[in-house]
Amino acid sequence: MVFLLLFMIFLPFIFAILTPFLYKLFAPRVHTGWFVAIVPLSVFVLLLQYIPVISNGQTIYQSVPWIPSLGVNITAYLDGLSLIFGLLISGVGFLVVLYSIYYMSKEREALHNFYVYMLLFMGAMFGLVFSDNILVLYVFWELTSISSFLLIAYWYQRKNSRYGAQKSMLITIFGGLAMLSGLIMLSMMSDSYNIREILSEVHVVTESPLFLPAMILLLLGAFTKSAQFPFSIWLPDAMEAPTPISAYLHSATMVKAGIYLVARFTAVFGGSSEWFWIVSGVGLITLVYGSINAVNQKDLKALLAYSTISQLGLIMSLLGLGSASLYFGNGDESTVYAMAIIASMFHLINHSTFKGSLFMVIGIIDHETGTRDIRKLGGLMSLMPISFTLTIIGSFAMAGLPPFNGFLSKEMFFTSILTAVEQPVFGMKMFGLFVPIIAWIASVFTFIYCMILVFKTFTGKHQPEKIDKVAKEAPIGMLIPPAILAILVIGIFFFPNVVGKNFLQPALMAILPIHSEGVGLTIKAWHGWNTELFMTIGVVLFGSIMYIFLKRWxxxxxxxxxxxxxxxxxxxxxxxxxxxxxxxxxxxxTGKMRDYLVYIFGFMIVILGGALWLSDGITFLGSNQAGVSIYEGVLLGAMVISGFAVLLSKSRLTAIIALGALGYLVSLFFVIFRAPDLALTQLVVETVTSALFLLCFYHLPKLRKEVSRIQFKLTNAVISIGVGTVVTLLALAVNNHRLFASISNFFEQSYTLAGAKNIVNAILVDFRGFDTMLEILVLCIAGLGVYTLIKLQLAGRDRKE
CATH class of the missing domain: 1.20.5 (Single alpha-helices involved in coiled-coils or other helix-helix interfaces)
Structure with missing residues (x-):
């Protein structure tokens, strides 16, 4: 049973490999989506059987080795938090695939690409939320960015699609790299790569000087992925993707990855004032920013994009407020603040239901009318009654009105905000008054854009001359997925404690281990005439007035x-x-080889020479220096003369001969130093290269006299002397400072270890076999490339003739 966790992660990747073959085999008779739908449905059904186990406080753990030498394993871990995300990824994923079968045309679209990208993303999300190893989590994290880039740019022929994909990737990859740095710091502090072990070392992490930098870097990753201010700008442009992608990535999965990361590491960083203020503060700013900008949108998907930003800010702020529970320990104050964590998970579930439904309905409107421009729509209520009903359910839930699930989580949000004011912590006594005001203002704007979504689209005068198609209701297959989500919206309102017992309580125990027994949780719609209800009434009244006078302000x-x-x-x-x-x-x-060599060698002189200059205790002359004999001096002088001959010669032939002479003189040094293998190798290489140079350079034109010949040679002289001096000093310093035992003894056993009488050959072929093989492979690839270019050029010439 435990093995199924790893199976869930890798099942989408297996189907991603099979999908192109299924597409080629069955298209266009059978829509590829029917095969792909098996994956999320199977995972959803498999996860359902874990609900009783997880709700009883148990966890499921599975690990297989990946890089044993580094202690990195692919570890699957299922608790209350990952169960919620796993069910959302698979459940909404199945409905989105079902929806896409009717939305995406099998005649006009490259469906194999679409579903391969979708499956890659789905598998990456499963791996992200089920991983216990932080390095494996990061791998899946970046895979979500890459696959989402491919999905957003699915219609790559459109400029806006390419722009949106590029923007999302640049921002999320930036955050991912920052997060990687934070995770590495976290592993250094806790001496572990596993989240379970890191949680057990929280006291060590909090006392480390790397605590704050690791926190900020980790939050950068979470904020960029979950479109928090100011990184939220990528989400509206990502709406250029097909609607099924928007419904999946930007309502239920990818944008929730940052929420998952913050929730998962709340037990590590929560309880500190920095985490409390950064997470809750950024969340509140994002909530207001998204809701205010949503009102000004004329495109329905853009409106939903900014509304998603706003709702993600709400969830993030609740996570920040709830983290104060760790500050109080396991007392009554802790339980009160822990309700904010429960509210965040409850709204996360609710948001996935009503926002997923709304995205699909907006896709239906676009599919059946040919436009998403609010200014061109209107009067669709009688033409699309089912879509109108679904829009009311989703929009009113997002506005926080009964009898829809959004009302319950929104009331819990108000309660959490008021709790932070009544029981201030981390300076909330000074700034606490502004928090409910900000939350209330954002809720007013949320109410307004929800009313715009419903009434501007479906009421008023119908304008058939402004739309591209004759408006009609969508086929039943396209209506079923949003209808299922709409039913859940209403069902959760009437049976909230089913969600509370089976999902919210286990999620709280996973996020805040101090509440290992959970809290007394009873969710109900009516709490009497309290402050939260009056805030809701004020939102409805003031929001209605502002909607009526919308054009004026x-x-x-x-x-x-x-x-x-x-x-x-x-x-x-x-x-x-x-x-x-x-x-x-x-x-x-510049296109000149000399300039490139000047940059490379100049950089080498500065870095290595500077390191030798600044390092303490470096000596260049030691007692173990060998004497220089007369014939060694003669050989050295001959090498210097050959080197100058290469530089000063006016003929390529003379330069090649001098270069060959220099190589042969080096081989004589190898003979003197009793290295016949090296000498033999050097002789062979020099002979072959000199012959090849002569063959090639014979066909080149004669050398031209440079205009600035003196400056050219002066620069060369400076670089040459500098490199020679630095390398010589480096060799002398290394000879005087042996930090490790010499490896020459190992290579001297080449005959015993590799059966080779030539040490050089043994090193190249046996000890560095993979390195040499890859070098040969690179040369083969380069040769194939040259051959292909020549063939293409000849083929083009033949066509012209």
Whole structure:
């Protein structure tokens, strides 16, 4: 039974390999999506059997070796937190695949590419939420970025799709690299790569000087992936992807990865004021930023994108507030703050249901009318009654109205905000008054954009002349997935404690181990006439008034200068970086081999020479230096003369001969130093290379006299003398400072170990066999490339003739 966890991770990758073959075998008779739907449905059914086990406080653990020498294993770990994410990934994934079967045309789309990317992403998400090893988690984390890039750029022929994919990848990969640094610091502090072991060493981590840097780097990864301010700008542009991708990536899975990361490491970093303020503060700012910008959108998917940003900010702020539970320990105050963690997980589930449904309905509107522009829509209520009903359910749930699940989690959000004011911690007594106000303002704007989504789209006058198609209701197959999610929206409202007992309580125990027995949790819609209810009534009343007078105050958006927007800043920084790199590249990419060698050797002189200069205790002359005999001095003088002959010769033939002479003189040194194998190898190499040089250079034109010949030779002389001096000093320093035992004794056993009488050959063929093989492979690839280019050029010439 435990083995099934690893099976769930790798099943999507197996099907990703099989999908192109299934597509080629059955298309166009059978839609490829029917085969792909087996994967998320199978994982969902398998995860369902773990619910009783996890709800009883147990966990499932499975590990297989990956890199044993480094202690890195592929470890699958299932607890209350990963169970929620696993069910969302698989459950919503199945509905999205089912939806895509009717949305994506099997005649016009490259479905094999679409579903391969989808399966890669699905497998990466399973690996991310089930991994206990932080390095394996990071591998899957970056795989989600790569696969999402491919999904967003699925319609790559569109400029906006390529732009959105590039933006999402640049921002999320930046965060991923920062997160990797934080994870490495975390492993250094705890001396472990496993999250379970890191949690057991929290007291060591919190006392380390790397605690704060690791926290900030980890949060950078989480904030970029979950579109938190100011990194949220990638999400609206990612809406250029097909709607099934938007419904999957940007409502239930990828954007929740950062939420998962923060929840998973709350037990490590929570309880500190820095974590509390950064997570809750960024979450609240994102909540307001997303809700205010959503109201100004004219594209339905853009509106949902900003609403997603806003809702993710709400969940993030709850995680930040709930982390204060660790500050209080296991007391009554801790239990009160822990309710914010429960509220965050509850809203995460609710958001996946109503937002997934809304994305699919918006896709239906686009599919059946040919537009998502709110200004062109209207009067669709009678033409698309089922879609209208589903939109009401999803929008009113997002607005926090009963009888929908969003009302329950939104009330819990208000409760958590008020709790932070009534029982202040980490300076909340000073700033606590602003937190409920910010939350309330964001809720008002949330109510407004939900009303825009419903009434601007489905009520008013129908404008058939402005849309590309004759509006009609979607086929039943396209309506079933959002309808299932809408049913869950209502069902959770009436039976919230089923979710609480089976999912929220185990998730709390996974996030905050101090509540290993859970908390007394009873979710209900009516709590009397309390402050939270009055805040909700105020949201509805004030939001309704602002919606009625929408045209009068939305003109304020036009006064905000576009040069101050985050998108403008991103575009300008991208253009500036490209321009700067272009200018710098043109400075050193001159096309001349001499310039490149000057840069390489100059850098070598500065770095190695500077290290020798700044290092203490380095000596260059020691007692173990051997004497120099007369014939060695003669050979050295001959080598110097040969070297100058190469530099000063006016004929390539003379330079090649002098270079060959230099090589033969080196081989004589090997003979003197009793290294006949090296001498023989050197003679063979010099003979072959000299012959090849002569054959090649014979066909080249004569040397031209350089205009600035004196400066050219002066630069060469400086570089040459500098390299020679640094290498000589380095060799002398190394000879006087032996930090390790010599490896020459090992290579002297070449005959015993490899059956080779020639040490050099043994090193190249046996001891460095893979290195040599890969070098030969590179040369073969380069040769094939040259051959292909020649063949293509000849074929093009033949066609012209």
């Amino acid at each position: 939305t003109v304020l958006y036009h006064f905000f200068p576009k040069t101050l927007t985050l998108n403008h800043l991103y575009n300008q920084s991208l253009e500036g970086t490209e321009m700067m790199s272009y200018k710098v590249t043109n400075k050193y990419m």
